[in-house]
Amino acid sequence: MQITSFKQYEEDYKKSIENPEQFWGEVAQNFQWRKPWFKVLSWNFNEPQIKWFEGAKLNITENCLDRHLEKNGDKPAIIWEPNNPEEESVTLTYKMLHERVCRFANVLKRNGAKKGDRICIYMPMVPELAIAVLACARIGAVHSVIFGGFSAKSIADRINDSQCKLVITADGAYRGNKQIPLKDVIDDALIGCPTVEKCIVLTHVRTPVSMLKGRDVWWEDEVKHVNDVCEAEEMDAEDMLFILYTSGSTGKPKGVVHTCGGYMVYAGYTFSNVFNYQPDEVYFCTADIGWITGHSYIVYGPLSQGATSVLFEGIPTYPSPSRFWDIVEKHKINTLYTAPTAIRSLMSFGEDPLQGKDLSSIRVLGSVGEPINEEAWHWFDEKIGHSKAPIVDTWWQTETGGIMISPIATVTPTKPGYATLPLPGIQPILVDENGNEIAGNSVSGNLCIKFPWPGMLRTTYGDHERCKQTYFSTYENLYFTGDGCLRDEDGYYRITGRVDDVLNVSGHRIGTAEVENAINMHAGVVESAVVGYPHDVKGQGIYAFVIYPEMHGEAELSKKDILQTVTRVIGAIAKPDKILFVTGLPKTRSGKIMRRILRKISDGDTANLGDTSTLLDPGVVEEIIEAAKSL
Ligand code: WTA
DSSP: OOOOSHHHHHHHHHHHHHOHHHHHHHHHTTSOOSBOOSEEEEEETTTTEEEEEETOEEOHHIIIIIHHHHHHTTSEEEEEEOSSTTSOOEEEEHHHHHHHHHHHHHHHHHTTOOTTOEEEEEOOSSHHHHHHHHHHHHHTOEEEEOOTTBOHHHHHHHHHHTTOSEEEEESOEEETTEEEOHHHHHHHHHTTOTTOOEEEEEOSSOOOOOOOTTTEEEHHHHGGGSOSOOOOOOEETTSEEEEEEEOOSSSSOEEEEEEHHHHHHHHHHHHHHHTTOOTTOEEEEOSOTTSHHHIIIIIIHHHHTTOEEEEEOSOTTSSOTTHHHHHHHHHTOSEEEEOHHHHHHHHTTOSGGGTTOOOTTOOEEEEESSOOOHHHHHHIIIIITTTTSOEEEEBOOGGGSSOOBOOOTTTSOOOTTOOBSBOTTOOEEEEOTTSOBOOSSSEEEEEEEOSOOTTSOOEETTOHHHHIIIIISSSTTSEEEEEEEEEOTTSOEEEEEESSSEEEETTEEEEHHHHHHHHHTSTTOOEEEEEEEEETTTEEEEEEEEEOTTOOSOHHHHHHHHHHHHHHHTBGGGOOSEEEEOSOOOBBTTSOBOHHHHHHHHTTOOSOOOOOTTBSOTHHHHHHHHHHTTO
């Protein structure tokens, strides 16, 4: 199923468009099913209602584990690299991983988990995180992994939205030289989570934690009470596999739902092809399993293909900005898949951290999460890939389940800043504001997808209408991505960024409305407006305009208070980089905030603000521009 030439890509692409069902039916043959499907695809984008591999039965963990045991049981499945380089790394072979997943699956059962139950996972990047994820899938429970940077309130909102019965966490996490008290955060969250019956706690940093009798149990104790035999639950292709919360333009994150069969096929197929994975290679994706990239391209994609996947607990700059390169050398990494923000951050340290590092094992490089600027692309290409490793700039989303537009390593000619061409099965289309197709090349517009693919979201948990409104109602019969896009003279796609009110800060998706809601919760704040502005390392920074009339004491202290409130409400990842106190916001007569103007001000581009005549009070703009000069 691997594409090895551009000609083959073109042929496969053509076939996938002319006869999608046959194409995906054939791809799906490369996976292990307990029972075959009777229909490859039925769909409509109006309701929306999408079913792939209807009638088929499977368990994704049999594809990620059991089927590799016979031939590749002793092959490393996961290599864990700890935060502290002095600590030993850990290798789990497919056999070992299988055994641990089965054992922990029995722990979940012992603690009352059943098929269909939702389980929240809030853990550091340790092998047990992958084990917990796979153990849920083993018994047919639905995992909802929450990134370690979210606050207690965010966790509680997510747990309650999907009514989780169980939580899996650890005492704490290491992140560079910091320790994060995960269990404390969970304790705060669980005060408001009546559906949670049990909390399983892994010992990791061994910091003191409170353990509530009847609710909290230690991972290490529990695994002693069970054996490592656990038959995989038979799942329908369209049964839910996981929920992953993501930000949108409204204030409330939504639970994107992925199902077992289609997601597996799509994650596995795209992994194998985009990275051109070869059997004995070591693959390293630097994402966190708390995000979709970690789900699809640390856990499910690589393991379904029998690959060796490196799981790194730490951060790129600890203990020094050489860390990634040390890891590449130590584990002889063949594929390095990372984010533009990490590349830009490492680039800023110059070439010293690269001195004496052996990067010769690198064969393929990948980028994900945000547009990659040309400077970072070239640095990555020259300094890391030594101009020999193709860079796959992979465009996709939590909602798409897997990579959608991307070069195929060694096959597609790349171009800096371009995600290049759609993968087989993917039918992108650019539309104007009214939903009319913009055909031809050298054009730009809003990016939509006009035909289903197996990895697409099926619904948003507990609120199907929201799924319809957000993705399928803007333009009739199209999935709307929320991204702007350019198609150049060669038909290559370049993603230009979000066209909705969603920010991309260090590759993390954050809705402006969410940040505004958090700021507005701060006592004394009357109103706020948040926009993104260009940031050298983060891609986008968060700029908040805040009306706070009766502030006492120093403004700087009030800013810190606001940051603290945002940290409490959402988490540190959503903290504004800049806060400007203003007396009013530019609004239209109907009361709508004109963000376009605020974006220009935050960008320092005040010479041409465009038409301000529709503003209720045009004077406020001058005032804000003056105030902004002080930041
Ligand atoms: C952005 C991450 C440009 C885009 C997998 C998308 C990108 C959002 C790229 C999804 C890329 C992702 N080039 N922009 N290669 N990859 N994006 O859900 O705006 O965390 O809509 O999924 O990231 O972010 P999410």
